[in-house]
Amino acid sequence: MRPEPQTTMPTDEFIKGLWRENPVFVQVLGMCPVLAVSNTAINALAMGLATTFVMLMSNLLVSTLRNHIPKQVRIATYILIIATFVTIVDYMIEAISLELHKSLGAFISLIVVNCLILGRAEAFASKHRVVDSVLDGLGMGVGFTLALLCLGAVREVLGDGALFGVALFPAGFEPWIVMILPSGGFFTLAAWLLVINYVQQRSAAARERAGELSR
Amino acid sequence: MNEQSLWSVFVNAALVNNFVLAYFLGICPFLGVSAKIGTATRMGGAVMFVMLVSSVCAFAIHHVLIFIGVPFLELIAFIAVIASTVQLVEMFIKKMSPALFRALGIFLPLITTNCAILGLALFQTNRGYGFLQAIVYALGAGAGFTLALILMAGIREKLELATLPDIVQGTASALIVAGILSLTFMGFAGLGA
Numbered sequence: 531m532r533p534e535p536q537t538t539m540p541t542d543e544f545i546k547g548l549w550r551e552n553p554v555f556v557q558v559l560g561m562c563p564v565l566a567v568s569n570t571a572i573n574a575l576a577m578g579l580a581t582t583f584v585m586l587m588s589n590l591l592v593s594t595l596r597n598h599i600p601k602q603v604r605i606a607t608y609i610l611i612i613a614t615f616v617t618i619v620d621y622m623i624e625a626i627s628l629e630l631h632k633s634l635g636a637f638i639s640l641i642v643v644n645c646l647i648l649g650r651a652e653a654f655a656s657k658h659r660v661v662d663s664v665l666d667g668l669g670m671g672v673g674f675t676l677a678l679l680c681l682g683a684v685r686e687v688l689g690d691g692a693l694f695g696v697a698l699f700p701a702g703f704e705p706w707i708v709m710i711l712p713s714g715g716f717f718t719l720a721a722w723l724l725v726i727n728y729v730q731q732r733s734a735a736a737r738e739r740a741g742e743l744s745r
Numbered sequence: 746m747n748e749q750s751l752w753s754v755f756v757n758a759a760l761v762n763n764f765v766l767a768y769f770l771g772i773c774p775f776l777g778v779s780a781k782i783g784t785a786t787r788m789g790g791a792v793m794f795v796m797l798v799s800s801v802c803a804f805a806i807h808h809v810l811i812f813i814g815v816p817f818l819e820l821i822a823f824i825a826v827i828a829s830t831v832q833l834v835e836m837f838i839k840k841m842s843p844a845l846f847r848a849l850g851i852f853l854p855l856i857t858t859n860c861a862i863l864g865l866a867l868f869q870t871n872r873g874y875g876f877l878q879a880i881v882y883a884l885g886a887g888a889g890f891t892l893a894l895i896l897m898a899g900i901r902e903k904l905e906l907a908t909l910p911d912i913v914q915g916t917a918s919a920l921i922v923a924g925i926l927s928l929t930f931m932g933f934a935g936l937g938a
Contacts, residue, residue, distance in 0.1 A: 558916050561772040562860045606828060609857075613821040621817070636867040639820055643860045645773055711931065712767050716924030720917050727912040 543662050547669030553646050554677035555726050560646035564678060565715035567637050571694050574682025575675065576630055580623065580638060582671025584615045585647050589667030592655040608651045609642070616641045646674065684718050685709045751881045758885030761936050764861045765893040766927040771861030775894060776919050784848050785898035789891025791838065795830050795856055796865055800883035802826040803866035804876055823866045831857045861890055896926060
């Protein structure tokens with residue numbers, strides 16, 4: 531973590547989660563839900579929102595209590611806090627849409643063991659002010675949701691010929707079943723990582739050239 | 746109560762619905778500890794043991810919580826039990842084999858947040874497995890996890906020697922290999938049904 535929280539704008543804590551420290555594409559954290567529920571865009575969106583809520587609330591609570599939690603039992607405390615909010619989300623989704631609850635299945639409960647949330651609680655919320663922590667949780671959550679949507683959209687369009695359940699192609703389209711299957715998740719994420727690596731290397735090379743010119 | 750035969754439960758957990766390659770549970774250690782076959786095998790062993798213990802505990806907890814009428818505490822109780830089991834295994838390995846303890850590094854305490862273990866506890870509860878079925882299910886899931894880890898480690902050891910383009914190195918190449926492995930495991934579909 532950067533040691534100078536005073537010099538950065540509060541909005542920066544929010545922005546960094548979107549791209550520079552994107553939890554999925556850059557930090558490669560929380561892979562299990564990313565791969566498992568990104569077979570359709572709607573599942574991906576629901577999972578992203580649920581995770582964002584849990585991360586926001588747990589960051590808020592951890593940050594508020596950060597001076598009262600004994601150091602030795604902090605991880606266990608964080609897990610209990612997270613598990614509480616996940617239980618709330620689980621019952622909430624079940625109340626809102628039973629169908630969605632069925633298609634996400636055990637993966638809602640598995641938000642508890644999403645390393646991303648515990649990672650933010652330990653690495654950020656336990657050391658920063660409440661406002662910063664909330665913004666951080668929100669930014670990471672939105673970044674996570676965006677990444678999930680990127681995957682879910684690609685997999686649904688190719689594997690089902692639809693987006694958010696709306697058919698995109700004429701009737702002759704042969705869906706790529708493999709994209710809906712588990713292996714499609716691995717391939718799609720690998721493809722996204724390749725694209726992002728490529729973009730980052732290009733921009734790094736461009737910066738280097740610019741540096742040489744200015745010298 | 747679920748009436749599946751024990752053998753079919755085992756095959757289902759280990760091959761057909763492999764935890765790593767079909768359910769995407771435990772991807773973090775799968776990508777993190779799969780560089781060397783030796784480490785992968787021992788990691789698999791540790792995960793299998795934690796799975797077995799937490800499966801038995803989860804079975805007991807589920808029935809106790811139902812009995813006293815607070816099923817919403819299930820998740821919290823499960824995760825607390827898993828965390829303590831991992832702590833136990835960690836102390837055991839540290840005492841018995843300090844070298845292995847160092848090799849596993851941060852991934853040992855991270856077994857706590859290994860979704861495969863909590864997933865196992867949740868799935869066996871959802872499907873209403875009996876006591877014996879739960880134990881066999883845990884064994885199968887552990888065996889499947891170890892198998893996937895060892896296969897992956899074997900491929901990655903060979904892949905070290907190949908020259909890859911810059912952008913494919915690291916996580917991207919591991920994910921592509923995992924995708925192909927997952928595709929081959931599709932071949933087991935229908936085996937245990």
